[in-house]
Amino acid sequence: MATSPATIITNIARRRTGTIAHITISRQNKLNALNTPLLEKLPRTIKESTFRNPDLLGIVLTGAGSKAFVGGADIAEMAALNSPASAQTFISKVHEACDSVRQCPVPVVARVNGYALGAGLELAASCDFRIAGSNAVFGMPEVKIGIPSVVEAALLPGLIGWGRTRQLLMLGENIDAHEALRWGLVEKVTEPDDLDDGVEAWLRQLENNGPLAVRKQKTLMRTWENVSMDEAIRAGIGAFGDAFVAAEGEKTEPARMMEAFFKSKKGAK
16 A cells, blocks of 8 residues: 655635634554654745735634544654654654644644554644534553653643543543543534534634634633733723724724624624
8 A cells, every 4th residue: 555645735725804824734554643843844845824814713723534533643753763852853743733733823723534553642632622523532552661751741630630630641542432522622523524513613713703703812822821810800990991902093802892792782683
């Protein structure tokens, strides 16, 4: 069987109020496992999609085929690591790929269409929303090959709590999509054939919102993750004020959207 190339496919879809980037990690014969070329290309792809599409509303991130979102980091590449320095270089690339999702100015939806293991689960955890097919499988099996789960595995306690994080990371067990939903690891589960419809429902909601407000909200929530509660509240005051900034001669986004809201209410009477 021919080896499928490791690549990242980007499709830009025009929506009513902007664009959506659909980014697919494609290495199907290896369950879309992340090797160095993919790890280096993903941050560039996200950055380019954002830069080239100023009206970008969001990104949908998925894996090619029906078996895997991302089956993990490339185990053959990890097996070839021969020093602490080479190990740190490789895992830093995993972090940079995940961090590019977190730093992306627009919401990123993880469309989990199968296995999301190790680095794949870390990548999904880095996204803003997660929707999974009922065939999806989640796990952090690194301890089974003698290494700890690191980098964006640190996001898991905020999603599922410390006890369940210990269960995943220390026991190395897998859970199915419905268990992931109960734990709060994903926000929605559908049948595999309905996965795109589930994503579409979120995209319709997203395009009805103020795009600047959504971007400001993501930035603010990233701030909340790293500061005290008092600092988080103060940051919100500044973000609220920033929402009322507009170019000279233009209406602010709140002014435009609240004006439309009042007109719709008046027309409904």
